[in-house]
Amino acid sequence: xxxxIPGWVWRALQLAMALGLLALLxxxxxxxxxxxxxxxxxxxxxxxALLALTMQTVLSAVRWQVTARQLGIFFGAGxxxxxxxxxxVVNQSLPGGMIGDAGRAYRARAQAGLMASGQSVVIERLAGxxxxxxxxxxxxxxxxxxxxxxxxxxxxxxxxxAALAAGCALPAVLWAATRLRGVLGKAAARLWxxxxxxxxxxxxxxxxxxxxxGTTLCNLAAFAFxxxxxxxxxxxxxxxxxxxxxxxxxxxxxxxxxxxxxxxAAAALLPLAGASAxxxxxxSVAFGLTFIVAVLPGVIFLxxxxxxxxxxxxxxxxxxxx
Numbered sequence: 663x664x665x666x667i668p669g670w671v672w673r674a675l676q677l678a679m680a681l682g683l684l685a686l687l688x689x690x691x692x693x694x695x696x697x698x699x700x701x702x703x704x705x706x707x708x709x710x711a712l713l714a715l716t717m718q719t720v721l722s723a724v725r726w727q728v729t730a731r732q733l734g735i736f737f738g739a740g741x742x743x744x745x746x747x748x749x750x751v752v753n754q755s756l757p758g759g760m761i762g763d764a765g766r767a768y769r770a771r772a773q774a775g776l777m778a779s780g781q782s783v784v785i786e787r788l789a790g791x792x793x794x795x796x797x798x799x800x801x802x803x804x805x806x807x808x809x810x811x812x813x814x815x816x817x818x819x820x821x822x823x824a825a826l827a828a829g830c831a832l833p834a835v836l837w838a839a840t841r842l843r844g845v846l847g848k849a850a851a852r853l854w855x856x857x858x859x860x861x862x863x864x865x866x867x868x869x870x871x872x873x874x875x876g877t878t879l880c881n882l883a884a885f886a887f888x889x890x891x892x893x894x895x896x897x898x899x900x901x902x903x904x905x906x907x908x909x910x911x912x913x914x915x916x917x918x919x920x921x922x923x924x925x926x927a928a929a930a931l932l933p934l935a936g937a938s939a940x941x942x943x944x945x946s947v948a949f950g951l952t953f954i955v956a957v958l959p960g961v962i963f964l965x966x967x968x969x970x971x972x973x974x975x976x977x978x979x980x981x982x983x984x
Contacts, residue, residue, distance in 0.1 A: 676917050683922025691929040692940035699892040699944035708952055711887035715956035718880035719746055725789060725873040726766075730782035732860045734774040745769065747960030754919050754957055763787065785860045791913075793874030794906050797882065799826050801902025812903060812934045822907070881909060888948040889932070892941055900935040907931055908946065921950060 687693065723746035727739055745766050752762030763783050770779040802822055805811035814822075836857075839850035861870050885905045886896050896904075908927040912920025925946040932942030 676915070680917035680921040683917065683926055687922070687925050687929060687943055690939070691943045692938070693943070695938075695940040696944040696947065699941055700947060703891040703944075703948060705891075707887040707891040708948065711884040711891070711949070711952045712956055714880045714884040714887065715953055718877050718884070719743070719750065719956065721873050721876045721880065722746055722786070722790065725870070725877065726782065726786040728866065728869050728873070729786045729789065729860050730770065730779070732863070732866055733778040733782050735770055735779060735782055736773065737770070744963045747957060748963050749960075750957040751960030751963075754954055760915070781856060782860070785856070789861055789870050789874050790877050793871075793878045794881070794909065795826075795829055797878050797902050798906035798910075799830070801899055801904075801906070802826060805899045805903045808899070811899060814934065882906070884952065885909070885945070885949050888952055889937075889941075889945040891948055892944040894932065894935075894937045894941050894945055896932075896935055896937075904931045904935060919950075924950065 688696075720743055723742040724739055726746065727737060727742040730737070749762030749766040752765060753760065764780075767780040767783040768776065770782065773779075802814075806814050806819060806823075836850055836854060840847060840854050842850065860866065882901050882905050885908070886901045889896050908924055908931060911923040911927045914920070914923055917923055925943050928942040928946035929939040930942070932945065933939055937945075
């Protein structure tokens with residue numbers, strides 16, 4: 663009988679994976695040069711990256727608020743921002759990158775239950791990835807087909823194109839699965855209704871599209887600013903084609919918040935845009951450190967007891983009319 667791996671062992675393995683990958687990259691991608699680039703980084707673009715990541719957090723929180731409302735969960739924008747910061751602090755602190763989101767769903771369960779609150783978190787994250795995927799598709803095909811675009815190696819272009827084709831086909835596959843009989847058809851129909859209610863309904867779709875574009879632009883701009891800070895000037899096409907691939911590696915749950923995986927992808931992919939592997943490594947580390955700084959306001963919220971704050975607000979005497 664196979665025993666389940668204890669959680670602390672899995673977290674230790676993820677931490678070891680992140681540190682091991684960074685150590686390998688230090689050797690393979692000229693770590694000393696990357697360190698020099700970081701030490702001499704331009705603070706102006708880094709501050710712009712910090713601003714972009716802060717805006718990304720606020721817009722993502724509003725997207726969660728809009729999505730949750732469709733599932734019968736109502737809270738204000740301030741609550742959404744606070745909870746999102748809390749989730750990001752936990753995600754950055756612990757291996758796995760999703761523990762904070764699970765906590766966000768758990769704390770929002772009171773109005774409609776844990777299932778609905780969990781769905782609101784998953785759909786909110788999915789909505790952001792869909793627009794990032796669309797940016798990757800536009801950037802890849804533009805730089806692959808346009809004269810003077812990126813020189814995509816065949817070994818990379820084929821799997822990227824295949825993944826994009828598969829992703830574009832997923833909605834049609836899901837819709838077709840709803841026509842099946844049995845358990846699979848029922849499950850597909852439930853998922854389709856959930857997506858229609860939270861993302862595709864004509865009343866909600868404009869908000870999802872606008873917020874998705876906003877968060878995606880903030881993420882892409884933040885990485886581009888970090889690259890500029892260490893001496894890499896990326897074209898718009900390179901940002902749209904390469905940065906989503908780099909950021910998607912953070913979704914692979916084998917390290918701590920994507921550390922190591924993101925840096926490896928940047929060191930391997932940014933040379934397609936004329937950068938060196940060491941500068942790609944430096945850009946990714948700068949992005950990771952800037953993101954940590956951007957979520958630090960969440961530490962303040964960790965020290966606030968929301969129940970006590972709400973109780974104090976209720977007990978506060980009403981203001982007298984002038």
